[in-house]
Amino acid sequence: MLNRQGRPTQAGEAAHAEHATFTGNKALQQIEPLIFEIGHHEATGVDIDKPAPFKSRLGKHARQGEIGLPGLSEPEAMRHYVRLSQKNYGIDTGLFPLGSCTMKHNARLNEKMARLPGFSDVHPLQPLSTVPGALDLMLELARYLMTLTGMPAVALSPKAGAHGEACGMMAIKAAIEAKGEGATRNVVLVPESAHGTNPATAALIGFSVKAVPARPDGTVAVEDVKALLGPDIAAIMLTNPNTCGIFEPQIVEIAAAMHEAGAYFYCDGANFNAIVGKARPGDLGVDAMHINLHKTFSTPHGGGGPGAGPVVLSERLAPFAPVPFVHVENGKPHLIESRGEAPAGNQPFGRMTAFHGQMGMYVRALAYMLSHGADGMKQASEDAVLNANYIRAGLADLMSLPFPDHPSMHEVLFDDEWLKGSGVATLDFAKAMIDEGYHPMTVYFPLVVHGAMLIEPTESESKAALDLFIATLRDLAMAAKGNDKERFTSAPHHAPIRRLDETRAARQPVLKWEKPAPAKAAE
Amino acid sequence: MRYLPLTDTDREDMLARIGISDIDALFSDVPAGKLLKAPVELPRAKGELEVERILGKMAGKNTAASAVPFFVGAGAYKHHVPATVDHLIQRSEFLTSYTPYQPEIAQGTLQYLFEFQTQVAALTGMEVANASMYDGSTGTGEAVLMAHRVTKRRKAVLSGGLHPHYAEVIRTLSHMANDEVVSLKPDVAASEDILSQIDDSVSCVVVQSPDVFGNLRDLKPIAEKAHAHGALLIAVFTEVVSLGAVVPPGAQDADIVVGEGQSIGNALNFGGPYVGLFAAKSKYIRQMPGRLCGETIDSTGQRGFVLTLSTREQHIRRDKATSNICTNSGLCVLAFTIHMTLLGQTGFARLAEVNHANAVKLADLLAGVEGVKVLNDSFFNEFTVKLKKPAAEVVEVLAAKGILAGVPVSRLLPGAGLDDLLIIASTEVNTDEDRAALVAALVEVL
Structure with missing residues (x-):
């Protein structure tokens, strides 16, 4: 359908086809180079006047030569860091059930x-x-x-x-x-x-x-x-x-x-x-x-x-x-x-x-304490504990609880017993949660259970958010127990980057940017 | 309560789903008699407006650095931070994220850590840098422990120019670990004989430059002597802006460089949070404390970043770890790296030049004041003066006149007999009017 100026008002027939982009960018998700690749030694985003001539008191200690730091103008710097921020998941993005870390709301007050x-x-x-x-x-x-x-x-x-x-x-x-x-x-x-x-x-x-x-x-x-x-x-x-x-x-x-x-x-x-x-x-x-x-x-x-x-x-x-x-x-x-x-x-x-x-x-x-008061802090603890136990009640039939005899406090611990034979590891399950829009729970900690998954929702989550989270984890659990291993082992599919090779990082440590060697001239 | 989304109806429904009727059923493991029935004795919840009134009143009783001629340094410095920095670090995705344990959704944090490590390595002239320590002082303590691991010796020699609080942090740690520390006496004139302290029993020599009195130190001979005896040189700075103007410790063959990064991007905050910078020669990587971010690729070959070499760390190695550090200074790192990116080497060198120029101007003015003697031969943006009256008294009188003149040495070294010494810092924030006000007030008081 076109309007009178010839502007399409509906998606075309091929709307669902996958097209790799020329840039590698995906709309809001942009590949962002390092400051060393986009910055320049002469560029700066800060205006400071040169001082009037004076007699240095640095003695023989004055620095010689380049420091080797690029600068960016203010608009370039703003864009660089905003783009980086868009590759991060925060509490304000969504549910962040990282056990032992207590990722609760951060009030801007x-x-x-x-x-x-x-x-x-x-x-x-x-x-x-x-x-x-x-x-x-x-x-x-x-x-x-x-x-x-x-x-x-x-x-x-x-x-x-x-x-x-x-x-x-x-x-x-x-x-x-x-x-x-x-x-x-x-x-x-x-x-x-x-x-x-x-x-x-x-x-x-x-x-x-x-x-x-x-x-x-x-x-x-x-x-x-x-x-x-x-x-x-x-x-x-x-x-x-x-x-x-x-x-x-x-x-x-x-x-x-x-x-x-x-x-x-x-x-x-x-x-x-x-x-x-x-x-x-x-x-x-x-x-x-x-x-x-x-x-x-x-x-x-x-x-x-x-x-x-x-x-x-x-x-x-x-x-x-x-x-x-x-x-x-x-x-x-x-x-x-x-x-x-x-x-x-x-x-x-x-x-x-x-x-x-x-x-x-x-x-x-x-x-935080003044805002909550004695009553609010007590309520916050109770809500944190209630939320964790609500998740436990919603998942206990599908996932395995290593310690069912005690109530959970603010976090609920599952192990990977329930994943046995599925070919899906705790880490794979966590990465699949990323695709569903969640930050994973804490995994492989504590060490006393195998394949630990430690879920701490905190008091900052609404019942509706918990219901959706439970439903999503149930869907994932069913998929893991069903014949859908690939969904997990190759996850995440939709994050800004695919699963990263941590072994390579440790075996050949690259801990800072190095200027690439100049390309060899064609012979 | 505005921060709690559950309603009473939600709570009832959820308890029913769990199969209990009272929240306290979930607290059944709390021993008998230990579960509180009523809220503790503290005030009840308050709205935003009320909290702002209470805290605003407290804040209003303090004298802010920007409000007065301000010359206080000795480990923390008043600098101008671009507005962009504070805006960016408050973006939700940075502010409310966690340590990047799930790298696929933390590339923002990991990339800035990688950029930060590269910046710190360049500034210090070292091969590698970590992702930060709590502050310069705790970083220096960790550097000493690292030197002990590298050399398998347990004796540190501390220069008398090292910030007294840093020295105390090292002595505290060392006492607890039964390690030996030799502390040289306060060295106002930068004339100590540290070389004679170095022998085959020494693990490391800790030297600050600019030192706490502002003197610039020659590190090279100390590095040479240390290396001849199998010891390490730990170079310390408390004013990172100095690295824009002076020879970096890496060029003087320091083995570990550690310092305070607060000056770039971070506020004074009455002492914290700050950001500890930590760099070393790459052969010592596996003995370094703290987080390290490294480059790798994802399953499609695209470049990405992860935390790496974590077999050094507490969550893997437990009691064999290189440090117990976990949370460090993430957001202060971000502030530092954004500010440094805005500066670039051009802006950073200019900033350093202006700092030095302002300090020289002030020192020249003070040299003309009766009863004031500038003690330093060399300095960057901070120097020490000898007054004809006790410095703490002078500072107090000047504070009453609305001028914050500096740090009396007696505050850092009580009982050391250095009561007439005052450490004065001057940065880009000081104007000709500020300097004139300080000089006039000193003329009046002395």
């Missing part, structure tokens, strides 16, 4: 607050008399974190979860040294189901690691812990709720056993989102626990950071908290920046980072 000049444009070393509001903010964040965890102290400065783990374990080591047991208590218990950061952290701090076996029901049993206890045991690092998505039923007994043996209980707080406002780690016997502000309190994951990992500490560990920290005396906050300034009774173990921690993340997390 929090971004706006973090950009207030009074927070973003203040220097960590400007006179403290010019930043009273910054100290107020740190104190208020600390109050919220201590109240929610039921713990008496918090060290704010760690930069991410693993850094928080290091901080908590250093506090434990310092406490052990203060008791004169530094030479003998040097083993840390870590369950097999733990995040890889736990054993890596313990090793970083000079502890050796002993594994605690997982029970067939996915939990850690107090008898198994007790069997390993002795004068050499410094601490246990236990995630709760654990990485199988189960609240450790014997956590109180485990904590008591540790304390009785003169050891400490480090709780990995990566999964705190399930229990905020429902249970307090302080009531469970925890000595130290990091809180991933970028998980539980919704500071954006940003493609892999920045995070923030404040650590709450028990009465026994509080005196060893690192500098800097805010200390309130006579109702006035003071920032303690060196060990010498620490108030009596404190023996800070040292310093985790140059400055005061992730202020930008503190603001976002506090904005």
Whole structure:
């Protein structure tokens, strides 16, 4: 059909035929070269006037020659990064059920607050008399974190979860040294189901690691812990709720056993989102626990950071908290920046980072907490747990649950038992989810089950979104169990790029762009 | 609650589908008596307007760097960031994405990481760079641990020009791991004899240039002596803009280069988040900490990028990993790389030139003030002055006059007997009026 100007008003007969494009682009999905291929050494997107002639004070240190960096004008740069962004999947794109990572909604109010000049444009070393509001903010964040965890102290400065783990374990080591047991208590218990950061952290701090076996029901049993206890045991690092998505039923007994043996209980707080406002780690016997502000309190994951990992500490560990920290005396906050300034009774173990921690993340997390309030945070935990169990109920008949005897908390774990004989691996299933418009769940973690699929929907999903997700996973599961293996093993088909060769990347590492060798002249 | 999509009707329907009537049935593994019945004692939910009022009030009590003549540095620097940078990093697909574990839907992140690694390698003059550390200080701590792995020795020598907080981060880590650290005393005049500290027991020498007092250091002789004894040179910088004007550490044979990248693309943020830059010689790749992005191809032969060499990392190697780092500084990396792309080498070199010019102008002006002595022979955009009064007091008086004059050395090194020293930084943001205001105020106070 044509209109009066000869403009077609319907698709032609061949509308469904596939046509490779000349450019390789696919409409909104454009192939984007590297800045080194499109930029130029003379180009710049920033106008800066040349200074008037002056006498250099660089001495013999002045740089000679090219740096080797291309520039782009502002419009070119804008287009480059916008095109790159279109190759990424984010929470704002769709359901992002990455277990253990808590991909919840990132409110833009929090971004706006973090950009207030009074927070973003203040220097960590400007006179403290010019930043009273910054100290107020740190104190208020600390109050919220201590109240929610039921713990008496918090060290704010760690930069991410693993850094928080290091901080908590250093506090434990310092406490052990203060008791004169530094030479003998040097083993840390870590369950097999733990995040890889736990054993890596313990090793970083000079502890050796002993594994605690997982029970067939996915939990850690107090008898198994007790069997390993002795004068050499410094601490246990236990995630709760654990990485199988189960609240450790014997956590109180485990904590008591540790304390009785003169050891400490480090709780990995990566999964705190399930229990905020429902249970307090302080009531469970925890000595130290990091809180991933970028998980539980919704500071954006940003493609892999920045995070923030404040650590709450028990009465026994509080005196060893690192500098800097805010200390309130006579109702006035003071920032303690060196060990010498620490108030009596404190023996800070040292310093985790140059400055005061992730202020930008503190603001976002506090904005989240103020917005939700005590009631909203409790509701958010309940909704997160409800959503995970709703997915579980919707998929349990088709997929296999390794630990059916416990309710799931904020995430539900499946294994690959149900895929046996299908020729489809967990990874293939995950890649097929990409084609359906979803970010895959966490795969192959935790290590205690085969072909793990860990689904964490978070509280940010509506019932309608969950229903569609469940229906899609059911369709995929039926296809996997049917005779549709090819759909999975060659997936993704519709992503900006097909499945990538990770082995090649590791065998022949190419970690930066190199100028191509000039083509040989024709002979 | 505006962030929670479930309605009460949804919740009831979902509980019914699960086969329970009360949400607390799902919390049945929480030990008896430990499940909270009522909300904790914190305020109830608030609307946007109310949250803005509360936080706006706190923010309003602080003096923003842009609002005053501002000369504070010593590890973090006030620079102008183009508007494009903050716009782009807030795009949903960047802001709300995760570590790129599923590379087919994370090519945006992976490509900018690859570009960033290439930029950092070029800036530092090194062969490879990783995808970032938390900040310069934690990166320096990791560099020392890496040197210990490479050399199989456990003793680090720290220059007295190293930022005192960086040195403290290293000492904290080393104490915990039972490694040895030799810290040279604060070296204001860049005259320390670090060479005599290097012998066959030393794993690495850590030297900052420009150092914390602003002096430019000659790294080459230190690298030579270190290498003669099987030790590594770790070169540190806290002001990445300096690399636009000075000889890069790679050209002086440094083995590991680590520094703070905050100056490019990132705000002051009262200390974080920042972005740690980390580069090394390629023969040490497998001992590097942190994420690495590498090039590969997809099943049709098209170029793409993935995280690689992950057998170094905690999620694979657990207690044998090169570091426990997981989340790093993704979005700060993006801000850095966008700003650097906008600058290009032309803009970056110009930016460095203006920084140096402004610092020289200021140093020349201050040299004429009675009671102020500029101590540096060489410097980039930061230098140290000796005042005839305690620097902390002077800074406080000037702050009351609305001028943020710099960092008293006593704040970084309390009790070191250097109370009359002030570290002053000057970047492209400073105007002739700013400099005149500082000079006039100092004349009045001293």
